[in-house]
Amino acid sequence: MTNDSTSSNVVLQIDNLESYYGPIMAIRGVSLKVHEGQIVTVLGANGAGKTTLLKTISGVMDPEKGSVQMEGTPIHAMEPDDIVRRGIVHVPEGREIFPLMTVAENIAMGAYTRKDRGNIARDEEMVYSYFPVLKDRRAQRAGTLSGGQQQMLAIGRGLMSQPKLMLLDEPSLGLSPLLTQEIFEIIVRLNREQKVTMMLVEQNAKVALDAADYGYVMELGRIVMDDKAEVLAASKDIQEFYLGVSQDENQRGQRRWKQRKTWR
Numbered sequence: 001m002t003n004d005s006t007s008s009n010v011v012l013q014i015d016n017l018e019s020y021y022g023p024i025m026a027i028r029g030v031s032l033k034v035h036e037g038q039i040v041t042v043l044g045a046n047g048a049g050k051t052t053l054l055k056t057i058s059g060v061m062d063p064e065k066g067s068v069q070m071e072g073t074p075i076h077a078m079e080p081d082d083i084v085r086r087g088i089v090h091v092p093e094g095r096e097i098f099p100l101m102t103v104a105e106n107i108a109m110g111a112y113t114r115k116d117r118g119n120i121a122r123d124e125e126m127v128y129s130y131f132p133v134l135k136d137r138r139a140q141r142a143g144t145l146s147g148g149q150q151q152m153l154a155i156g157r158g159l160m161s162q163p164k165l166m167l168l169d170e171p172s173l174g175l176s177p178l179l180t181q182e183i184f185e186i187i188v189r190l191n192r193e194q195k196v197t198m199m200l201v202e203q204n205a206k207v208a209l210d211a212a213d214y215g216y217v218m219e220l221g222r223i224v225m226d227d228k229a230e231v232l233a234a235s236k237d238i239q240e241f242y243l244g245v246s247q248d249e250n251q252r253g254q255r256r257w258k259q260r261k262t263w264r
């Protein structure tokens with residue numbers, strides 16, 4: 001099974017990727033595809049290699065083997081700035097906003113790689129239209145924002161580079177279920193309305209599969225399963241390992257699963 005059921009262009013293609021931290025092999029022969037317009041999720045538990053995969057795509061880490069291609073061009077030997085200029089932006093785990101700078105300054109920083117400087121004010125307004133709370137707080141230091149607002153700022157700053165592909169590392173991390181839902185609704189709107197293709201890594205399989213078109217599951221640095229998001233959401237293995245449903249409990253478990261409002 002590969003992510004080939006759509007005829008749209010392949011934005012990102014990864015083949016047999018291997019990445020290491022010193023002697024530790026964190027990515028073990030990963031291959032995947034992301035098509036234009038899709039939301040693709042990579043699910044996996046702590047330490048599965050999701051962050052390392054995103055760091056290797058965005059050029060923060062160099063792979064030992066394999067290739068990363070964007071629209072057919074190899075990018076795995078490029079510098080991170082050049083990868084941003086080509087249209088891939090990485091919204092890191094923990095947001096990594098600039099805490100002492102204001103919200104407006106953080107957003108302006110997102111445009112640092114842009115050659116076309118003409119439409120920056122227009123794009124700032126676009127970001128504020130998705131995240132009105134940031135507009136209200138644009139003169140406030142970013143470090144004083146709540147966790148959810150910082151996540152919004154990290155996404156907003158990423159949008160300022162005019163990405164074709166946004167890499168999102170655990171956007172739900174540390175957020176309440178309600179805020180997680182709100183952030184994911186905005187991610188889906190950005191995908192549909194601003195035509196930003198999304199690759200998001202998550203431990204929260206429920207929200208990620210609800211939003212995604214296609215999903216890959218990582219374990220110990222490998223892809224162990226991939227399929228359309230709705231097929232993964234219905235799969236027994238996914239329900240058992242990632243959605244907290246025990247198959248041994250049979251009907252009792254099934255009943256409880258149906259009653260649960262959230263799966264995590």
Ligand SMILES: Nc1ncnc2c1ncn2[C@@H]1O[C@H](COP(=O)(O)OP(=O)(O)OP(=O)(O)O)[C@@H](O)[C@H]1O
Nearest residue numbers: 021024026044045046047048049050051052053093
């Ligand atoms: N800086 C590092 N030095 C050495 N090993 C690391 C480093 N960062 C991650 N690892 C190891 O690489 C493997 C993959 O880690 P990675 O952070 O990519 O996983 P993850 O799926 O993103 O998990 P998490 O959700 O906890 O971030 C793990 O075994 C981890 O211990």
